Amino acid sequence: MISWMQKHKKYLVITIWISTIAFVGAGFVGWGAYKYGSSGDTMVEVGDTKITIKEFQNKYSQLYNYYNKLLGGNLDQQKAKEMGIDKAAFDALIKEALLINYAKDHGLMVTDEEVAKKIASMQVFQRDGHFEKELYINVLKQNHMRPKDFEQSIKKELLLEKIKAVFKPKLLPLEFDTASAALFMGDKIAYKPLTSNDINISYTQKELKNYYNEHKDNYQTPTHYKLAVVEVTPQDVTIDDTKLQEYYQAHRIQYKDSSGKIMKFEDAKPLVERDYKLKLAKKEALKKYITLKKGKIKPQKSIEVTDTNTTLPPTFMEKLKLAQSGKVFKPIIIGEKYLIIKLDNKKLPQPMSFEEAKALVQKDFEKEQRSKKLIETAQKLAKTFKGIEINSFICRDDVNKIKALESTEAATFLKKLFTQKEGEGFVQLSDEKVVLYRILDQKLHMPKKIDKNRALITDNTIKLKELLESQRILNILQKLYEIKVYKGI
Structure with missing residues (x-):
């Protein structure tokens, strides 16, 4: 998980308090030339909006806690740095500031009554279904927050929600039909699972020792x-x-x-x-x-x-x-x-001798050899295999129709199947398992499936439009509002 995140840092821009996922998830857009200076505890000034060190620390803390929970509590500061969480927090705050400037310039505002209503609706501040001020104060105190700062963050959240609503795109009929066809086309297929346990391998002790010599740093x-x-x-x-x-x-x-x-x-x-x-x-x-x-x-x-x-x-x-x-x-x-x-x-760790590491070496070597031979076998059998035929049209959500696979495997198989360009081939589920497939027939429009999933199709297509549109909007906003960086990261 951590290595994946390190390779895909642009996906780390997640907000906890703020629900502007489409804007924040668009990836850093490259803000052009920064102007550096010095201005107390202000890190960045975007138009008329200042971003303080404290705001950055809060945003970083939110992101850090989110990913720490996602990784089962195994995140530390070094890994967080490698993942680029500090940069993600910095970028997210700049994007939010751009949107806030635009919102204020167009007369959008949040009243104290709206802030109070939002806070009163939060379960964490309620006892027996009713807001309790003493509990509110105690919870904030426990989390080292002042009511003034918390209420300001809620006001910011609500303002961003309003500007998001302004930019929320509408879905055109042609866009819905295009998305429906992409998400719910139907295939009739034949398929056959193939695992590394179906593969026979043989090797000599010399080959095993050569493998150890090539990978001996792994055996400590x-x-x-x-x-x-x-x-x-x-x-x-x-x-x-x-x-x-x-x-x-x-x-x-x-x-x-x-x-x-x-x-x-x-x-x-x-x-x-x-x-x-x-x-x-x-x-x-x-x-x-x-x-x-x-x-x-x-x-x-x-x-x-x-x-x-x-x-x-x-x-x-x-x-x-x-x-x-x-x-x-x-x-x-x-x-x-x-x-x-x-x-x-x-x-400290010491290198293991071949004899000490032999059982581990053998396990790794056999796994690698079986995986290689599994792929070779799948390539040979793709055109000639006889498998299980599904004579009704299936879509990417028909997990229960792939009975020869576990549900999670079936979901992965179908997801990958509907991205394949070839009419026959194989889908690799893991180093130990592939699924051979052959498309027997196709149907572009599945009316019953589309009607059943109309809300899902609409929601996902709008989110895609939001993501694409948000990038365009942010590119415009960074030209409208000057960004001065006083304390970078």
């Missing part, structure tokens, strides 16, 4: 870490419900059920009690951290882990990889206790 022992550990467990004390309820109200946004809704206190109580006890234990954990760092206490135990360890958080493992021996880390929560960890020793 893992990094070993010897860690000294001090544990701090919360005291088993009874906590008054009043204190738990106060803690819950201040942190209720953290307690959500599987559907994403905020849990009631009664349902969240075990989690709240655990977190409250951990809060009480944090002070003691920090004391132990300082005394361990000064060498005044001895560790309770010693453990050894490798860089493939999954018991410690990924974010901690990233820090561990960069640390030097003797480093003492601040307390981290594991389960229901704090761990204070000191890196005693680090043993």
Whole structure:
């Protein structure tokens, strides 16, 4: 996922607060010659709109958190830099500023009443379905935001929504018909799955050793870490419900059920009690951290882990990889206790001998050989294979009709099938699997499918028009409004 993103940085322009997806997703348009200068905390001035360092930090934080969640919490600052998240945040703010200038010049505005109505409608600020000011203040405080700044961001969001509505294109009948034909043409096909398990290969030990010699840098022992550990467990004390309820109200946004809704206190109580006890234990954990760092206490135990360890958080493992021996880390929560960890020793990866790596080498070599031979076999069989015939016309959404494949495989197969230029050939699903196909008949117009998916076709075609039109509009706006960059990235 990360490597894909690094190669496709133009797709990283996503906004969290703002719903102007079509404009922001258009890719950076190259703003021409920047004018550099100095103006306090202002990073960029676009026409009459200033972009502050704080706004950039907020936008960067939104994007970082979005992709960190997408990547399962495995994003760090270095990877974020490689992905170009800072550049994406910078570009998005400039695009938004261009649109805001245009909106203001054409008399568009957002009233305080509209801002209040929007905020009052947000579930996170509601209790029992009604807006509660005290909860509003507490949630913002928990997220280190002032009401004034948050309300300004909502005003900006609403203004951008209004200007987006102005630019929203209409769909012409001919455009709908063209999109319908592209999305829902029908094919009658014959198909046959072919996997690497159907392929026989043979090789000599010499070939295996040659493969090892060519790829020996891939076969290294893992990094070993010897860690000294001090544990701090919360005291088993009874906590008054009043204190738990106060803690819950201040942190209720953290307690959500599987559907994403905020849990009631009664349902969240075990989690709240655990977190409250951990809060009480944090002070003691920090004391132990300082005394361990000064060498005044001895560790309770010693453990050894490798860089493939999954018991410690990924974010901690990233820090561990960069640390030097003797480093003492601040307390981290594991389960229901704090761990204070000191890196005693680090043993770096060492090259594995052929014998040590043989099982891994054999697995990789066989996989590569089977994959190559699979493609060769598919090319030979494409014109002559006998497969499963589907005698009714199918479209790209008829996943359930491709019964010889799993649903996800069938969806990928159909998506790729309807982009093929040849009447027969194969679709590669992975290194281990291909699907041979032959188109027996075609139908350009599928009325029932089109009627059933009319809303989908309309929505997707309008979004495509928005994307194309937004690029044209942004090109015009950057000529209308001067962009002065005071602090670049």
